[in-house]
Amino acid sequence: MYEFAVAPAITNLRRRGAEITEVTPNGLGAELELEPGDRITRVNGRPVRDYLDFRFQTAGETELVVEVRKTTGEDWELQIERAEDEDFGFSFEQIVPRQCANECLFCFCKGNPADARPSLFVRDEDIRLSFLYGNYTTLTSITDDEMARIIEQRLSPQYVSIHATDLDVRAKLLGIEKRRADISGQMSRLLDAGIEIHAQIVLCPKINDGEILRRTIADLAADYPRVTSVAIVPLGLTRYNTDSRLTPVTPEFCRETISEVTKIQKQLRQQLGTTFAFLGDEIYLRAGRPVPRREHYGNYPQIEDGIGMVRSFENEFNQLLHRLERRPLKEAQKIFGTILTGTLFARELRKMIDKLNSRFGTQIHVVPVENRYFGGDVSVAGLLTGGDFVAERDHVRGNFVVIPKHTLKSDEEIMLDGMSLPALQKEFGLPLYPADLNSFSGLLSRLSQ
Numbered sequence: 001m002y003e004f005a006v007a008p009a010i011t012n013l014r015r016r017g018a019e020i021t022e023v024t025p026n027g028l029g030a031e032l033e034l035e036p037g038d039r040i041t042r043v044n045g046r047p048v049r050d051y052l053d054f055r056f057q058t059a060g061e062t063e064l065v066v067e068v069r070k071t072t073g074e075d076w077e078l079q080i081e082r083a084e085d086e087d088f089g090f091s092f093e094q095i096v097p098r099q100c101a102n103e104c105l106f107c108f109c110k111g112n113p114a115d116a117r118p119s120l121f122v123r124d125e126d127i128r129l130s131f132l133y134g135n136y137t138t139l140t141s142i143t144d145d146e147m148a149r150i151i152e153q154r155l156s157p158q159y160v161s162i163h164a165t166d167l168d169v170r171a172k173l174l175g176i177e178k179r180r181a182d183i184s185g186q187m188s189r190l191l192d193a194g195i196e197i198h199a200q201i202v203l204c205p206k207i208n209d210g211e212i213l214r215r216t217i218a219d220l221a222a223d224y225p226r227v228t229s230v231a232i233v234p235l236g237l238t239r240y241n242t243d244s245r246l247t248p249v250t251p252e253f254c255r256e257t258i259s260e261v262t263k264i265q266k267q268l269r270q271q272l273g274t275t276f277a278f279l280g281d282e283i284y285l286r287a288g289r290p291v292p293r294r295e296h297y298g299n300y301p302q303i304e305d306g307i308g309m310v311r312s313f314e315n316e317f318n319q320l321l322h323r324l325e326r327r328p329l330k331e332a333q334k335i336f337g338t339i340l341t342g343t344l345f346a347r348e349l350r351k352m353i354d355k356l357n358s359r360f361g362t363q364i365h366v367v368p369v370e371n372r373y374f375g376g377d378v379s380v381a382g383l384l385t386g387g388d389f390v391a392e393r394d395h396v397r398g399n400f401v402v403i404p405k406h407t408l409k410s411d412e413e414i415m416l417d418g419m420s421l422p423a424l425q426k427e428f429g430l431p432l433y434p435a436d437l438n439s440f441s442g443l444l445s446r447l448s449q
């Protein structure tokens with residue numbers, strides 16, 4: 001039982017090689033008669049497990065021997081000559097994430113309703129996805145092969161959930177033995193090999209706050225600049241995660257955390273020249289405090305973890321206002337509609353939209369949407385579902401509705417509760433636009449035509 005629990009888990013059965021999913025007409029792949037479904041198994045004699053391996057093993061190579069398992073079951077060996085920067089003209093299947101062997105107290109999987117989409121229960125812990133998308137791993141079940149791969153293929157930066165450098169506390173939070181919670185050896189090996197690490201702390205009141213938090217930040221800062229930054233994000237509880245060992249985050253807790261961490265940040269800026277330890281936007285919003293100024297975030301090292309999003313959004317929104325002043329919308333008064341967003345961000349967004357309305361005559365309303373699907377203290381826009389939007393139908397005004405684009409799956413127009421975009425649009429009986437700030441200015445121009 002125990003042996004099973006600590007073994008690195010694999011989500012799906014994995015077949016040899018990496019599967020080709022698309023072949024560009026007239027590209028090199030098409031010329032070689034490769035087809036969707038074929039699997040590349042080796043390049044120059046080295047095994048290919050996924051597209052990262054393929055990318056690594058072909059980088060800079062102009063003469064290649066590529067072994068392919070065709071969909072028919074035949075094995076081909078292709079001698080390829082190509083110009084150094086010539087594209088292969090095919091794409092690969094997505095990486096199947098490896099799963100963790102932890103039992104974190106606060107794991108988001110425990111916070112899902114039982115009938116949530118199966119993909120919401122995937123406990124991914126994959127150094128490849130960490131490198132590609134900034135997903136956090138804990139390094140508690142990383143294998144020697146994976147360590148060697150990070151170093152050989154320079155899969156840097158890596159994003160590591162530390163939570164606490166005190167091993168008893170880390171073991172408690174991850175729900176594992178203290179021996180496994182100790183990743184000092186793995187961290188040193190990666191840092192010594194020049195792999196950059198961004199760290200994360202999920203802040204749980206009464207467990208890793210106070211002195212534990214101060215020590216964790218100080219221990220990580222001792223490794224700056226090899227450890228580049230730390231994200232401190234608050235524990236989020238849905239109505240389904242009722243673990244009595246967890247204490248919910250309150251506005252008061254957020255205010256205390258800001259006051260304590262702001263002092264530490266000031267010292268770190270003097271010592272290191274960077275804020276280094278960044279508090280999640282949610283902490284400021286829940287405390288009812290303004291998010292820090294632009295300079296606080298430097299080059300936004302933790303933007304993938306949502307840190308600095310509000311500041312970045314507001315800055316870009318102000319730029320949009322300047323652009324509109326130089327080139328006004330044709331018939332701005334025609335723009336009459338509603339933006340639906342999470343309760344936490346609605347207040348900030350409303351301030352910005354009010355400026356737009358008063359300067360240009362648009363009539364856009366911002367409606368905060370409560371998260372009924374997850375409940376608890378979930379208030380971020382990205383976790384809203386189709387049912388949550390529908391519940392606010394009576395508050396919609398005007399002739400269009402905008403919802404946050406990131407409530408949809410990245411590769412499909414479907415929300416977390418399985419409702420599709422066309423189904424939601426039908427519920428509103430109005431044009432429905434999923435948008436982010438990048439697409440918002442284009443949308444305004446279109447709506448004013």
Ligand code: SF4
Binds near residue numbers: 102122138174
């Ligand atoms: S929070 Fe992450 S590391 Fe912890 S159990 Fe869940 S998926 Fe695994």
